Amino acid sequence: MPVGRDEVAAWLKALSRxxxxxxxxxxxxxxxxxxxxxxxxxxxxxxxxxAELDKNTAADIRSLLQTxxxxxxxxVGGAAGPLYxxxxxxxASACAGKQRLxxxxxxxxxxxxxxxxxxxxxxxxGEKTMVDALAPAIEAMRRSLAASGGLGEILDVGAQAxxxxxxxxxxxxxxxxxxxxxxxxxxxxxxxGATSAWLLVKTAAxxxx
Amino acid sequence: xxKLINDPDQAxxxxxxxxxxxxxxxxxxxxxxxxxxxxxxxxxxxxxxVSGGGSGHEPMHAGFVGxxxxxxxxxxxxxxxxxxDQIEAATRAVDGGAGVLHIVKNYTGDILNFEMAAELCQxxxxxxxxxxxxxxxAVEDSLYTAGRRGVGATVIAERLCGAAAExxxxxxxxxxxxxxxxxxxxxxxxxxxxxxxxxxxKPNFELGPDEIELxxxxxxxxxxxxxxxxxxxxxxxxxxxxILTDLPFERGDRVIAMVNGMGGTPLMELYLVxxxxxxxxxARGIAVARRLVGNYITSLEMAGCSITLVRADxxxxxxxxxxxxxxxxxWGA
Numbered sequence: 001m002p003v004g005r006d007e008v009a010a011w012l013k014a015l016s017r018x019x020x021x022x023x024x025x026x027x028x029x030x031x032x033x034x035x036x037x038x039x040x041x042x043x044x045x046x047x048x049x050x051a052e053l054d055k056n057t058a059a060d061i062r063s064l065l066q067t068x069x070x071x072x073x074x075x076v077g078g079a080a081g082p083l084y085x086x087x088x089x090x091x092a093s094a095c096a097g098k099q100r101l102x103x104x105x106x107x108x109x110x111x112x113x114x115x116x117x118x119x120x121x122x123x124x125x126g127e128k129t130m131v132d133a134l135a136p137a138i139e140a141m142r143r144s145l146a147a148s149g150g151l152g153e154i155l156d157v158g159a160q161a162x163x164x165x166x167x168x169x170x171x172x173x174x175x176x177x178x179x180x181x182x183x184x185x186x187x188x189x190x191x192x193g194a195t196s197a198w199l200l201v202k203t204a205a206x207x208x209x
Numbered sequence: 210x211x212k213l214i215n216d217p218d219q220a221x222x223x224x225x226x227x228x229x230x231x232x233x234x235x236x237x238x239x240x241x242x243x244x245x246x247x248x249x250x251x252x253x254x255x256x257x258x259v260s261g262g263g264s265g266h267e268p269m270h271a272g273f274v275g276x277x278x279x280x281x282x283x284x285x286x287x288x289x290x291x292x293x294d295q296i297e298a299a300t301r302a303v304d305g306g307a308g309v310l311h312i313v314k315n316y317t318g319d320i321l322n323f324e325m326a327a328e329l330c331q332x333x334x335x336x337x338x339x340x341x342x343x344x345x346x347a348v349e350d351s352l353y354t355a356g357r358r359g360v361g362a363t364v365i366a367e368r369l370c371g372a373a374a375e376x377x378x379x380x381x382x383x384x385x386x387x388x389x390x391x392x393x394x395x396x397x398x399x400x401x402x403x404x405x406x407x408x409x410x411k412p413n414f415e416l417g418p419d420e421i422e423l424x425x426x427x428x429x430x431x432x433x434x435x436x437x438x439x440x441x442x443x444x445x446x447x448x449x450x451x452i453l454t455d456l457p458f459e460r461g462d463r464v465i466a467m468v469n470g471m472g473g474t475p476l477m478e479l480y481l482v483x484x485x486x487x488x489x490x491x492a493r494g495i496a497v498a499r500r501l502v503g504n505y506i507t508s509l510e511m512a513g514c515s516i517t518l519v520r521a522d523x524x525x526x527x528x529x530x531x532x533x534x535x536x537x538x539x540w541g542a
Contacts, residue, residue, distance in 0.1 A: 036406065037286070037288060073294065074242070078289045183354070
């Protein structure tokens with residue numbers, strides 16, 4: 001089943017619940033290697049987004065994603081605000097003019113978002129960042145799409161790859177962001193950004209799968 | 210958690226309400242989005258100076274808004290960078306047609322948010338430049354980290370650039386000055402206690418009763434070494450050694466020195482630290498020509514201090530002595 005504006009809105013609203021539910025966990029992960037605000041900041045941003053969505057019932061897919069971008073850019077702060085804000089800005093552009101997203105369009109949405117995060121944060125895989133969950137997720141989605149997988153399957157393998165990528169950040173030494181100041185002391189901790197990125201993909205799989 | 214607040218989520222906003230009420234002759238506060246701006250902004254023909262960062266470091270940055278220092282400051286949530294819409298609005302509010310310089314501390318969040326804001330401003334035809342401060346010797350600068358953190362040199366850079374902007378320097382010259390100040394500046398901090406971010410409700414790290422952290426960051430980031438408490442003389446000597454050998458400072462250098470409290474340190478102890486520092490520098494042939502001793506770039510209620518040294522020249526000393534009228538620094542007026 002293709003994804004329409006209602007499904008996109010449902011995903012964004014679900015994300016605001018998911019980040020509220022995981023606020024403490026994400027913040028604890030961040031306390032171990034960062035500055036203990038990742039969950040707090042994301043929850044604030046997605047709460048603001050949920051309020052915007054309630055006001056903005058006529059928006060199409062592109063403007064819903066733009067609303068998400070602007071809410072996160074305005075309300076999250078830290079590094080996560082510009083990074084996830086850029087994810088949704090690029091995702092919005094990728095959906096321009098589309099009333100419905102087919103499987104290939106959904107993959108394109110995530111690809112564009114990831115590209116935005118990579119350019120904004122100048123991160124490459126293996127540096128213990130959100131890219132470590134997103135890059136393998138999108139690679140897996142691409143392969144599944146090429147193998148003619150349906151949308152549900154594509155998102156499932158994407159979520160699984162994101163989870164594996166998230167867990168694979170545990171033995172990594174951080175090379176970006178505040179965690180990089182810890183050097184080897186960052187080893188042994190799961191990256192909070194990779195964790196919130198996994199939730200982003202996982203929630204899409206749950207909403208659209 | 211026991212703090213003089215009403216609601217952790219409102220603490221930053223309510224503190225800014227008080228700042229505006231306390232200093233109506235110097236600054237005003239805008240709340241949608243949040244920024245603090247000089248009452249007389251924009252000044253036609255003068256380069257605007259904007260900085261910002263997480264709250265919890267007061268008086269930096271909002272307390273340095275005023276004549277001879279910043280034109281505007283963008284306070285984020287506690288220890289969280291401000292957002293691009295705040296920075297963009299502040300930049301527009303202080304643009305007097307001569308462009309705006311962003312002074313940005315080197316933290317990933319601050320860098321990314323100021324970058325996005327600069328793009329938004331440039332799209333509107335405002336000339337914006339950014340100069341990054343990264344003076345903390347506790348962090349190794351390498352390709353494999355986010356680079357050195359910006360700490361005490363920010364105060365010195367904001368003061369000197371503020372004075373130069375007041376004298377009518379153009380954007381190129383101001384940007385170059387800011388980079389020159391940063392290039393000659395080195396800092397190191399230490400903590401006796403952790404601090405508690407209101408929204409988190411518990412201390413951001415733990416230190417045993419007789420432990421100290423050398424090289425602490427201004428958000429409680431771990432430093433170089435956790436060690437047992439020792440007399441102030443030894444602590445100052447170790448911090449000074451790390452700073453002096455890094456630049457390195459040399460015999461004959463004249464410096465601006467800052468002994469800064471982390472927020473919960475009695476002034477008695479800060480002066481004691483300065484009393485150790487100046488003779489130590491003198492013995493190395495380094496003359497302190499100007500100095501600050503007090504709380505300028507804090508970490509909430511953390512106890513501890515940081516030391517900043519900036520190698521300076523006559524032009525910088527002259528700028529330093531120009532009038533400054535802000536809540537946090539005030540002389541000559």
